Amino acid sequence: MQGSANLNIMIKAARKAGRSLVKDFREVENLQVSTKGAGDFVSRADTAAEKIVFEELTQARPNYGWVGEESDPVEGKDPTRRWIVDPLDGTNNFLHGQPHWCVSIALEHKGEVVSAVVFDPAKDEMFVAEKGGGAWMNEMRLRVSGRHRxxxxxxxxxxxxxxxxxxxxxxxxxxxxxxxxxxxxxxxxxxxxxxxxxxxxxxxxxxxxxxxxxxxxxxxxxxxxxxxxxxxxxxxxxxxxxxxxxxxxxxxxxxxxxxxx
Structure with a gap:
């Protein structure tokens, strides 16, 4: 898929945050003996991933707004565009060492989502879409199932x-x-x-x-x-x-x- 400049920025941010999360994910098993310790660790991993995404996106597009799960909203100089980010969706899975979690990044323009990335670092699956451009997973075009019963x-x-x-x-x-x-x-x-x-x-x-x-x-x-x-x-x-x-x-x-x- 030949994505827009914005989509490429989003993919880069998701991959960078994903590398950080994978590194932390490998440490989770060692923390299971202490529920509080593991929970605190995952909270820090989540916050660190959001910081990475925030820095990558705002450096590339400093005028866009921002809303993320782990931070306060930011009003951008461009009121028509904002990033909508979950740096670690599936936190409870992450906490329990289950490899089913992701980084989610959307770009909203005039109230409508126009670009999207959902990156599953544990399986190295990058789901992306742009309005009017179809949906893709890595290099494969995606289609919903054909079942009707x-x-x-x-x-x-x-x-x-x-x-x-x-x-x-x-x-x-x-x-x-x-x-x-x-x-x-x-x-x-x-x-x-x-x-x-x-x-x-x-x-x-x-x-x-x-x-x-x-x-x-x-x-x-x-x-x-x-x-x-x-x-x-x-x-x-x-x-x-x-x-x-x-x-x-x-x-x-x-x-x-x-x-x-």
Whole structure:
């Protein structure tokens, strides 16, 4: 894929942060004897990765705004463009030594995501998309799956962690989707779940109580791979509401109906 200058900047930043995170990831196993020690270590790794991405992006585009999970928002001199960044999506997986986490970077222009990168350093898979340019993983063009029967489909979601609300609604949704589907997975990294929908590895994904940095990049990658994206409440903007349904076109309506009830 011949990407724009902005996309190349994003890829470079994601790779640099990914190298830092992989190095830290190798140390996680040594810290499992101390939950507090491991947690503190991962928090530092997360913050360090965001610092790398912030420096790479703001040095290249100093006028753009910024919103990231681990830092305060920055208003750019160019009010039409901002970076939306999650330096470590799948923190809990990282903490437990599970190689399913990623760096997520999106570029928003006039309220619309136009460029996206989701980088999985553990597997060296770089998912990218630009509006109108298709979606790619490394050198391979991505297309959502062609399945259209719910019973053949594998879906993904995320469930509320301890202390967070929303478990009853999530269990009701699972109760409607599971009997109709081949299976449901909870892998704990929203950005990668969406990238997997784009790659046809999942047929659909839904989740509530998300932040913009969790889904901004993944949404564009799904759409550019031919998938559909909407809010759990039909017509809502997932970035504003933090609730999302994504799937291939063939199964989207049946899947959305099951999730929405």
């Amino acid at each position: 719910m019973i053949e489909c594998l879906f993904a979601t995320g469930l509320p962690q301890a202390g967070r609300s929303g478990l009853p609604a999530a269990m009701q949704e699972l109760g409607r989707v599971l009997p109709a589907a081949s299976g449901v997975r909870q892998w704990g990294a929203a950005a990668l779940d969406l990238a997997y929908v784009a790659a046809g590895r999942f047929d659909g994904y839904w989740q509530r109580r998300l932040s913009a940095w969790d889904i901004a990049a993944g949404m564009l990658i799904v759409r550019e791979a031919g998938g559909l994206v909407d809010g759990i409440r039909e017509g809502d903007d997932p970035l504003e509401r933090g609730e999302i349904i994504a799937a291939n076109e063939g199964v989207f309506d049946a899947f959305a109906k099951a999730v929405r009830g």
